[in-house]
Structures are given as C-alpha cells and as structure tokens.
Amino acid sequence: xxxxxxxxxxxxxxxxxxxxxxxxxxxxxxxxxxxxxxxxxxxxxxxxxxxxxxxxxxxxxxxxxxxxxxxxxxxxxxxxxxxxxxxxxxxxxxxxxxxxxxxxxxxxxxxxxxxxxxxxxxxxxxxxxxxxxxxxxxxxxxxxxxxxxxxxxxxxxxxxxxxxxxxxxxxxxxxxxxxxxxxxxxxxxxxxxxxxxxxxxxxxxxxxxxxxxxxxxxxxxxxxxxxxxxxxxxxxxxxxxxxxxxxxxxxxxxxxxxxxxxxxxxxxxxxxxxxxxxxxxxxxxxxxxxxxxxxxxxxxxxxxxxxxxxxxxxxxxxxxxxxxxxxxxxxxxxxxxxxxxxxxxxxxxxxxxxxxxxxxxxxxxxxxxxxxxxxxxxxxxxxxxxxxxxxxxxxxxxxxxxxxxxxxxxxxxxxxxxxxxxxxxxxxxxxxxxxxxxxxxxxxxxxxxxxxxxxxxxxxxxxxxxxxxxxxxxxxxxxxxxxxxxxxxxxxxxxxxxxxxxxxxxxxxxxxxxxxxxxxxxxxxxxxxxxxxxxxxxxxxxxxxxxxxxxxxxxxxxxxxxxxxxxxxxxxxxxxxxxxxxxxxxxxxxxxxxxxxxxxxxxxxxxxxxxxxxxxxxxxxxxxxxxxxxxxxxxxxxxxxxxxxxxxxxxxxxxxxxxxxxxxxxxxxxxx
Numbered sequence: 001x002x003x004x005x006x007x008x009x010x011x012x013x014x015x016x017x018x019x020x021x022x023x024x025x026x027x028x029x030x031x032x033x034x035x036x037x038x039x040x041x042x043x044x045x046x047x048x049x050x051x052x053x054x055x056x057x058x059x060x061x062x063x064x065x066x067x068x069x070x071x072x073x074x075x076x077x078x079x080x081x082x083x084x085x086x087x088x089x090x091x092x093x094x095x096x097x098x099x100x101x102x103x104x105x106x107x108x109x110x111x112x113x114x115x116x117x118x119x120x121x122x123x124x125x126x127x128x129x130x131x132x133x134x135x136x137x138x139x140x141x142x143x144x145x146x147x148x149x150x151x152x153x154x155x156x157x158x159x160x161x162x163x164x165x166x167x168x169x170x171x172x173x174x175x176x177x178x179x180x181x182x183x184x185x186x187x188x189x190x191x192x193x194x195x196x197x198x199x200x201x202x203x204x205x206x207x208x209x210x211x212x213x214x215x216x217x218x219x220x221x222x223x224x225x226x227x228x229x230x231x232x233x234x235x236x237x238x239x240x241x242x243x244x245x246x247x248x249x250x251x252x253x254x255x256x257x258x259x260x261x262x263x264x265x266x267x268x269x270x271x272x273x274x275x276x277x278x279x280x281x282x283x284x285x286x287x288x289x290x291x292x293x294x295x296x297x298x299x300x301x302x303x304x305x306x307x308x309x310x311x312x313x314x315x316x317x318x319x320x321x322x323x324x325x326x327x328x329x330x331x332x333x334x335x336x337x338x339x340x341x342x343x344x345x346x347x348x349x350x351x352x353x354x355x356x357x358x359x360x361x362x363x364x365x366x367x368x369x370x371x372x373x374x375x376x377x378x379x380x381x382x383x384x385x386x387x388x389x390x391x392x393x394x395x396x397x398x399x400x401x402x403x404x405x406x407x408x409x410x411x412x413x414x415x416x417x418x419x420x421x422x423x424x425x426x427x428x429x430x431x432x433x434x435x436x437x438x439x440x441x442x443x444x445x446x447x448x449x450x451x452x453x454x455x456x457x458x459x460x461x462x463x464x465x466x467x468x469x470x471x472x473x474x475x476x477x478x479x480x481x482x483x484x485x486x487x488x489x490x491x492x493x494x495x496x497x498x499x500x501x502x503x504x505x506x507x508x509x510x511x512x513x514x515x516x517x518x519x520x521x522x523x524x525x526x527x528x529x530x531x532x533x534x535x536x537x538x539x540x541x542x543x544x545x546x547x548x549x550x551x552x553x554x555x556x557x558x559x560x561x562x563x564x565x566x567x568x569x570x571x572x573x574x575x576x577x578x579x580x581x582x583x584x585x586x587x588x589x590x591x592x593x594x595x596x597x598x599x600x601x602x603x604x605x606x607x608x609x610x611x612x613x614x615x616x617x618x619x620x621x622x623x624x625x626x627x628x629x630x631x632x633x634x635x636x637x638x639x640x641x642x643x644x645x646x647x648x649x650x651x652x653x654x655x656x657x658x659x660x661x662x663x664x665x666x667x668x669x670x671x672x
Contacts, residue, residue: 073632076603079119081663085236086121086607088572090228090247103251106227108371110571118599120634121577121607122663129612132446133469136242137213140167144240144578147233150208159208160237169241171210175268175295175339180214183268190335190342191264191291193218196397198263199492202285205270207231209238209245216243219398220264221471223257223494225249236576242449244471244494247574250278254374256497258486259366260287260382260392269296274318276325277376283329284366284379288391289347292331294322295340304339328359329378348384348391367486370478370497398492402463406490414484422458422487429460431644432618439641439655440614444469448581448614454588454605455480456495459488461584466493473580475573477591498573570596570604578610586618589627602630606658615656624654635659 079086089110098105126143130136142165151162158172158179176183188194193215201222203211212222225248226234238245248255250272265282272278274294282292297308301315308315326333330352331343346352362377381391393407403426405419412418437443446469453461456474465472474495476485488495570592573579583605589598605615615636617627628638636656643649 073629074599075633076118076120076635078122078661078663079117081122083117083119084122084124084663085233085577086117087228087247087574087576088116089574092228095228103227103249106229106249107251107253108571108574116600118603120603122665123578123611123661125662125664127578127611127662130240130242130449130610133242133449134216136240136449137216138169138171138241140169140237140240142166145233145236147236149232150234150237153231154207159210167237169208169210169213169237171214173207173210173268176210180210181217184211184214184218186337186340187293187342188218190337191293193220193264196399197395198291199398199401200262200264200489200494202257202262202265202282204250204265204267204282205272206234206238206245208234209241209243211266211268212238212243212245213241216468219468221492221494223262223496226270233576239450239576239579242471244450244473246473246496247576250281252373254369254372255281255285256369257285257495258369258483258489258497259284259379260486261285261489262290263287263395264291264293266293267295268293274322274325276321276328277374279322279325279329280376280378281374283331283345284362286345287395288345288381289395290345292343292345293340294343298322299336299341300339328357330356348387348389349381350384350387367483370499393490399466401490401492402466403491406487408484408487408490414482414487417458417482417484417487425458425460426463430464433461433464435644436616436653439639439653440616443582443614446470450580451582451584452580452608454583454585455591456485456488457586458484459491459493459495461586462488462493463491477588479591479595499571570600572604573608575608577607579608581610581613583609583613583615584618585616589617589619589623593623598626599630602627602634606634606636609658611658611660611662613658615654615658617654617656618651619654620650621652622650624652628654631656635661 089108090106091109091111094109094111095105098107098109124143124146126141128141128143130141130144131139142162145167148162150160151167154160154174157174157177158170159174161168161170171179171181173180173183184193192198196219198220201212201215201220203209203222203224204226206212206222206224206226209222209224212224215222222244224235224238224243224245226245227249228235228247235245235247262285265286267274279292286292297304297310298315298318301308301312301319305312305315323333326343330346330349332346333341333343335342359378360376361380362375366379384391393411395401396404405422408414409417409422410419433443442448444465444467449470450473451462451465451470452473452475453459454475455477456462456472459474462472462474472493474485474488474493475498476483476488476495478497478499485495485497585605589601592601609615617624619627624640628640631638631654636658638654638656641653641655643651643653
C-alpha cells in the first residue's frame with residue numbers, strides 16, 4: 001500500500017539527494033530479500049500475526065462479554081512516601097539533565113518505561129478534602145500542600161500567607177499586591193470583561209493563579225500555566241484553590257492549545273523573554289479581535305527602571321523589541337496605563353495598515369501542536385468575504401455562545417460534523433448527565449469543583465454541567481478521529497491537547513497496518529506524529545520490509561488486540577497528584593485499546609484523582625470488564641450500570657469512588 005505524498009513533500013525530498021539514494025538502495029536490498037521468501041522472516045511475520053490476532057471479524061450487534069473472574073486481581077501497592085507530589089513528566093531531578101537554553105529543561109520530559117512507577121501515589125498525612133468554592137479561592141489546607149517557601153519569598157506581594165493549619169490567599173500578585181480585583185477593574189476600563197464578550201483567558205507564568213481566581217467573578221474562565229520551578233508548588237496551590245491550571249512553560253514547544261482559542265492572553269511579570277517567536281505563538285492561540293495584556297517590565301520603563309534595579313538601555317531595548325513584534329503581528333496598541341500595556345489583535349487582514357510589514361506566514365495545520373517546535377512565522381487569519389467580517393466568526397457573548405453553533409461547525413471546518421449533529425450531541429449529553437445524576441446525585445452540588453473529561457468530543461459533557469460551582473478541563477486526545485478542541489473553546493469552555501500514544505507504538509502500527517490516516521480540513525493525511533521529511537523514507541523502507549516478510553502470510557485487517565506488549569510507554573498529564581475531584585472518560589479505553597496498557601491509564605487516573613473523588617467511565621462492556629478487574633486492586637469502589645435502553649446494549653457505565661487513604665496507612669483494596 002503506497003503512502004500519498006503532497007507536492008511540498010516531494011519537492012523537499014528532491015533536495016535530499018543522499019538520503020534518497022540510501023533509501024533507494026535499501027528498498028532494492030529488502031526487495032531482493034523478500035523475493036527469496038526466507039523462512040526465518042516468514043516465521044517472524046507469522047508470530048507477529050498470531051500475537052496481534054490478525055483475523056477477519058464480521059460486524060454485528062452481538063455483545064461480547066469477557067469473563068476474567070478466574071484471573072486473580074492484581075493488588076497495587078502504595079508508592080513510597082517521597083512520591084506524594086510525583087509529576088512524572090515534570091520531575092525536577094530529570095529536568096536538570098536537559099539544556100537550560102530556552103527553558104528546554106522545564107518542558108515535558110517523561111520517564112522511560114523502566115523508570116515508571118507502577119504503584120499508587122499516596123496522599124500526604126493529614127490530607128483533608130479541599131474547601132468548597134468560593135471558600136477554596138481563599139483557603140487551602142496546609143496538609144494538602146505543606147510548602148511554606150512562597151509565604152516568605154512573596155510575603156510583600158500578598159501571594160500567600162500561612163495561618164495555623166491553613167494557607168490564606170489575599171488575592172495579591174507581583175504586579176498587583178493590593179489585590180486582583182483592583183487590577184481587573186483597571187483592565188475592564190479597556191477590555192470588555194464585564195459583558196461576556198471576553199470569556200476565555202490565558203495567563204502565562206500565573207504564579208498561584210489569583211488573576212484566574214478573581215476573573216471567575218466576571219464569568220471569565222482562565223487557563224493558567226507556569227513551570228514546576230523554584231516557585232515551589234505554585235500550580236499545586238492553584239489547583240487546590242479550585243482554579244484551572246496546568247504545568248507548562250513557553251520554551252521551544254508550541255502550547256497545547258488550538259489556534260484562535262482565547263479571547264484574552266495575559267502576562268504579569270511572568271519572566272518570559274518576549275521574543276518575536278513567543279509573541280507569534282500567543283498570536284496563534286489568540287482569537288482575531290482578542291487582547292494581549294503585558295504588565296511589569298519593561299512597560300513604562302522610564303519611570304520604573306530605578307525601582308526595578310535594571311539598566312535603562314536594556315529595558316528600552318526590550319520594549320522596542322516587543323513593539324516591533326506587535327507591529328509585525330498587526331496588533332494595535334490601544335492603551336498604556338502606568339505599567340500595563342494592552343494590545344488588540346486585528347479582526348482580519350483588511351484591518352491591517354497598508355504599510356504594515358509583511359511577515360512570513362506559517363504553512364500547515366495551526367492546531368497540529370503536540371510536541372511540535374515553535375516556528376518563527378505568523379499563523380494566517382481565516383478567510384473572510386467582507387471587509388468588516390471577523391475572521392473566524394463574530395464573537396457571541398457568554399453564555400449565549402455555550403449552546404450556539406460554533407463557527408468551525410457552521411463553516412464546515414470540522415469534517416463530518418454538521419450543525420444538526422452538533423445540536424444532537426448537545427441534547428444527548430444533557431440526557432446522559434441527567435442519568436449520571438441518578439447514580440451520583442452530588443455531581444453538580446459543589447462537592448466536585450475540578451473536573452476532567454478525558455475524551456471531550458464537542459465539549460457537550462462540560463456544557464451540560466456548566467455552573468459557577470465547577471469547571472471542566474476538556475482533553476482532546478491527538479489520536480481522536482476528529483480534532484474538536486477549537487469548537488470547545490468557541491463555546492466558551494477550556495481544554496488541552498494530550499496523548500498517551502508514544503512514537504515507538506505508532507511505528508509498530510505502521511509496520512502492521514500501514515501509515516495511519518487522519519482527516520485534516522477535509523483532506524486525508526498521514527498522522528502528524530509521522531509527517532516528518534527525514535523520518536518518512538525510513539518508515540516506507542520498514543513498511544516494504546514488513547510486506548516482504550509477510551509474503552506467505554495472509555495479510556488481513558488487524559484488531560491488534562495484544563499490541564500493548566509492543567507499546568511500553570504511555571504519558572502522564574501535566575499536573576500534580578490529587579488535581580481532580582471527578583474524572584469522566586467516554587470511550588477512552590476503546591480509543592487507547594492496544595495502544596496503551598489499561599493499567600497505565602488507570603494508575604494515571606488514580607494519581608490525579610483526589611481521595612474520595614469520583615470516576616465515570618463510559619465504554620463497551622468487554623472493555624469495562626477489563627477496567628473493573630484492574631480497578632479492583634486500586635482501592636476503588638465500583639458499580640456497573642446498564643445503558644438506559646436496557647442490559648442488552650453493549651455500552652455501559654462504570655462508576656467508581658477512590659478510597660480515602662494517606663501515606664503510611666496499611667490499607668489494601670480488600671479492606672473496603
């Protein structure tokens with residue numbers, strides 16, 4: 001089976017004469033080997049075929065139930081107490097092995113399989129259920145995050161204070177020590193924060209996320225992020241307070257958000273060296289007509305360079321660089337208030353001055369960002385038909401935008417998703433959430449503040465739950481059939497790209513099934529993880545080799561039921577343990593079946609779930625039987641519930657609650 005290539009790829013490869021000659025030589029060599037039909041190769045191919053159950057399967061409505069009751073449940077042991085705050089892909093010791101240039105060492109660096117933990121992360125001794133919102137905004141139990149360094153380091157700036165057995169958060173920040181309310185009111189004199197026009201915000205280098213905490217009062221939901229660095233536990237504090245946040249940094253990799261996601265982006269003394277490339281990345285995720293706020297150095301440097309204890313020339317140069325980059329991006333500077341500067345991204349190309357500098361535009365899918373390097377180019381605006389059109393669609397105020405058909409759908413930018421399908425999905429999840437409440441009646445009571453949807457689809461689960469009492473982190477797996485994270489943001493919700501499928505696993509799939517195909521803007525393309533001009537020739541060579549090996553073997557569509565043995569590494573979320581009160585997983589295990597071990601996924605869910613937190617897993621019954629078996633050894637209480645249309649429907653729902661236990665306790669799953 002040949003792999004389709006676009007003209008751009010062919011042109012690029014013509015310039016790579018040496019690799020092509022090598023590839024051609026290897027192809028000829030492997031062809032000759034295959035023609036010989038060597039017995040050893042045939043045996044290997046037969047073994048792989050048997051291992052992956054490559055048999056013909058007839059579709060039908062039969063419900064397959066796997067009975068594994070005779071298999072003993074594996075009892076997972078607690079990890080050592082030192083791992084209570086373990087963040088697998090942001091480990092401090094591992095980070096120091098990577099270059100410090102451009103903050104590379106603060107990016108995601110996940111452990112190899114041999115160094116992964118296969119145990120349950122304990123809660124710290126004395127752990128208590130977080131305060132309910134809005135009280136949680138101002139108070140965090142000391143035992144839940146027992147770190148005092150910020151109370152000293154940021155004492156003058158009113159970030160955090162220690163008072164007995166709790167931390168208190170006065171609402172201050174480095175740039176707003178008098179409180180976030182006053183600061184937000186300043187911004188509101190320029191930015192339409194009050195009327196629902198601005199709904200989604202991005203806070204880079206957020207500290208303990210007090211800006212995001214107080215923007216909730218304006219019905220603005222903020223994605224806050226900061227690295228795990230010397231500001232000990234800053235993101236952990238944010239999450240304990242009930243504020244959306246992830247561990248992240250502006251380094252060399254693109255942010256895990258879609259293009260045109262945020263109505264406002266913000267940096268307040270966030271220590272980011274604002275180069276043109278970083279501003280281009282902010283421009284990518286900013287909606288046309290959106291706002292960028294920069295407060296602190298170097299803004300208004302003439303009056304502040306002495307108090308900042310920095311050279312006048314250095315600050316002047318920094319601001320000039322920022323102003324130049326903003327001009328290239330066609331941003332309009334609309335106000336400078338003391339140490340706060342506010343720019344606005346133009347609504348379309350027609351709004352740009354005719355004499356504006358012409359940037360280099362990016363080529364390709366602007367939402368293809370997972371582990372992709374930042375580029376020094378500008379993301380093009382969506383096309384418009386009229387001079388005064390807003391590229392990407394008019395802004396609808398929130399909450400009207402929550403249920404209105406997003407522009408990406410009405411413009412048919414998401415293949416296969418019509419307005420009718422979107423409305424049907426909305427109604428479907430409203431019914432499903434009501435059914436969930438029949439089993440877990442406290443879902444929207446305020447008991448569950450931080451919620452994650454591991455396979456969010458169109459965001460309708462989050463929309464059905466929308467309430468000031470809670471927020472939902474909508475996760476878009478990058479191997480999902482359709483990328484709809486942009487739709488989720490257009491609805492006034494937030495989310496993030498994530499994937500647990502690691503590259504070596506995809507190479508195995510390529511060998512056995514061919515290069516995976518995905519739809520991007522209506523066009524069939526190879527998986528973005530594999531679209532690499534240097535890597536692709538070698539994949540083709542391996543593919544040819546495998547086909548030659550399989551000459552005497554029946555080559556049929558593979559279910560790959562045991563492929564997980566070939567795929568040893570799955571990746572963790574960029575968050576701390578005990579982040580979420582409720583985890584929702586719709587079809588996640590079917591999506592990652594044969595790509596990630598169910599055990600790995602469940603251990604990660606357990607890591608990020610709070611003690612006495614809840615889990616709702618919706619999937620096929622044969623998949624859920626396997627999941628329930630593993631969960632039986634994880635100190636979870638589970639209950640399987642039939643589909644509303646009856647027990648013969650293969651889709652069911654597994655409800656679970658994590659037991660309360662802390663470090664040092666001798667409790668097992670069998671003591672429930």
